[in-house]
Amino acid sequence: MALTAVARHPNIYLTSSSFYTFGTPVTPSSTIKTRFPPSPTGTLHVGGARTALFSWLVARRAGGHFILRIEDTDQARNVPGGAEAIIRDLKWLGLDWDEGPYLQSQRLDIYAKHIQKLLDAGHAYYAFETAEELDVLRKQAQEAKQAFRYPRPDPLPTAADADRARSAGKPVVVRLKCPSQAVTVEDEVFGEVQVAADQMDDFVICKANGYPTYHLANVVDDALMGINFILRGQEFLGQTWRHIVLRQALGYPQPRYAHLPLILDMQGKKLSKRDADVDVHSFRRAGFLPEALVNFIVLLGWSPGDNREKFSLAQLREVFDVADIGKSNARFDLEKLRAFNTDACADAAPDRLLTAFKDYLSLNDTPIPADDDNLLAQVLEVCKGFRTFADIPAKVGVLFQADADFEYDTKAVKKVLRKNDAAGFAVLAQLREVLSKCDWQHEILEACINDYCRTKELSMGQVAQPIRVAVTGRTVSPQIIDTLMILGHDKTLARIDRCLDLPR
RNA sequence: GGCCCCGUCGUCUAGGUAGGUCCAGGACACAGGGUUUUCAACCCUGCAACACGGGUUCAAAUCCCGUCGGGGUCACCA
Incomplete structure (x- = not known):
């Protein structure tokens, strides 16, 4: 697997055998350890970026560890280069990690051991239904207006049954036996959330192809890697019971949870991973500063509790607190981001x-x-x-084009040059002579043009605009002297000449 | 549809844990004005919200209940 960006990180090739041993969480629980576990099925968008940022902040604030783990257990959906792209974007944002990136696809033996352990302990069992069969059952539940629950067979299938099913060409998955009592999620943002027993069912932990499901792999890795504080989007809150139950079955301690309110688009819908507009990388390409994006994103769902809203990453490390995370969803307002970016650019060294x-x-x-x-x-x-x-480039790009390459905007020519008996053209013709004798230095140019204005009793506006249109074809450019300085003597005169040849 | 979560200006939010100091503050956007050599930037002013209905209380944005609205989740995806 070619992971060039990844390879710079020494821990990338860590696998089960080299570092973690079965069933032994490694880090002392006193150290805060968080992680960001993206799946390489798409790009990093602002929602994921915020989760990563919050997780990073929690770890950094506490002097703890932050881990990056790539959850690539879905062979079909993995996008080539996806992991590298996510890593690139995280780095651009200014985030770093103490361990990883780990790749779940390199840790399959660990999950297999855990699944077997669950099977042996009677916490899990085999199941053989096809997707079609399950669909029928779900539809029935839907029509009965009830939550679908997988009907646990009695007696449970044995390993021998599984072998028979396999040779008969049936899919064989492993399901976890869910408990018969309600589970309470203790969330540091949303508080206690109860999940009733009849809302839980025996979910799949091992797919028919032998790969672990997200729930299994995620829980096992979090436990083995010593993750004790999990921050993730609110879409996972309703499923957290699965993780709690899995940890109980495995005998692992429970971590702290903080679910984050969602970031919605301006239409009020959850941001889609397929929405290219909210990709971190597309903001980079569109000319945003990472510090502006970070500052903007951190305010989506978090506030320091007062009126401050400008923060650098370094400042956030000092003030960020999970207790200040809000509960309600936020919308992604591009205009405010643009305002933040404007300020960040103005303030940047x-x-x-x-x-x-x-x-x-x-x-x-x-x-x-x-x-x-x-x-x-x-x-x-x-x-x-x-x-x-x-x-x-929108403003000064034309200055770097060939003199004969840009177009003259008809409306600009008409308004600035042709109007009032071609007064603008007349000014331009005189200016050409003035400028041709000018030394191309900022102060001298300025003096020349000011002089001309005074002599002819013209305002700067009446003089600058004809020049601007002549050398750019439009009415918009930087201040006129600056524009001419970038253009230089020869190109300025060449463009004025070209303009003077325009039909009056 | 079942279950869960949320509900302060158009948007992000402060205030809600310890009810009065909030006829609700800040920022972005918007509107008007100013500065100016165009645009952008900048400066000033303005507009604008406690979803609704019941309680509790001398007093509720803050506590309770209901309604409505919004979102999420119900996969061999993460």
Whole structure:
């Protein structure tokens, strides 16, 4: 398995035999240990990113450990490169981990042992129904307006029965015997949640192909890796009883749980993993700063309890508290994120901004040359006030195109140059002469143009706009002197000449 | 549909554990104005919420009950 990004982490190849032994949790329970266990079936979206962030924060705040584990037990749904992409995005956000990434696909022997142990202890049993047969039963339950519960056979099938079923070509799965008493989930966000006995049924822990289900693998790994504080989305709250019951059957201690309110889209629906708009990586490509995304995301479901809302990762490590997590779902408001990004860009140190901008350019096709740091710094400077990096090529990209390549916007030409008996063209023609004699330095250019304004009794607006349209084809660009400085003497004059040739 | 969770401005939220200091505060958005050489940024002002109905209490956004609304979950997916 080619995991280039993963391979930099020394623990990646840790498997059962090299580190963990069967049934022995490794970490002293006094240390807080959290984890983020994505499945590589899609990309990292803001919901997953927030879960990772909160888990990381809890561990870091407590001086504990944070683990990354890839849950790739669904052969059919694994996406090639999925794990690498998630790792890339987590790193971009500024998160790191003390162990892992572990790969569940490399730990199958561990799960098999646990399943066998459960079977031997009488906590689990074999079942042979096909998907179709189960569907029929579910439909019946639905029509009877009841929760579906797998009908536990009596007597339970034996290992011999399983062998017979297998040779008869039937699917053989293993189910856990659920308890007959209610289970209480002690959640640190939602409080105590009771699950009645008749709401639980004997769920599958081992698939017909021999792979463990999510519930089994997740619980076993959390226990063996010493995870004692689990943070995850609220969609898991109603299923947590399975994990509690599994741990009881296995004889493992219960961890602390904190379920997080969901992040919904602006329509009020749960964010979909297939919704590319909320991918962490698409925000990166779209020109957002990770610190802005982190700051925005942490406020979805968490608040410090006062009016503060600007936080760096380092500050969050100091103030984040599970007790301040709210219960109600939040909607993802892109406009607020954009506002946060605007502020983050304005506040970023110049070299940090330059690095991020170059990252943006490397991910996008723009006319801006990415190899000249001084030029890039200059561009960043004259575009101050931008909301995302994407605003920059939109604003100055035309300055880096060939002089004959850009179009003149008809409306701009009409409004700025042609109107009032081509007054703008007249100004432009005179300006051409002025500028041709100018030394191309900021102060000198400024003095030249100011001079011209004074002599002709024109406002800066009446002068700057014709130049702007002439050299960019549009009415929008950085301040006119800055625009000309980036363009340079020759290109400025060439473009003015081209403009002067336009039909009046 | 069964079960579970949630319900303060359009959005994110403070306040609710210890009811009065909240005719509800902040931020984003929006509207108007200002600055300006265009755009963006920036500055000022404004608009705007305790879902509804019953209780408890001298007093409820804060406590209780009901209704309604929203979301989640019911897989050999995670």
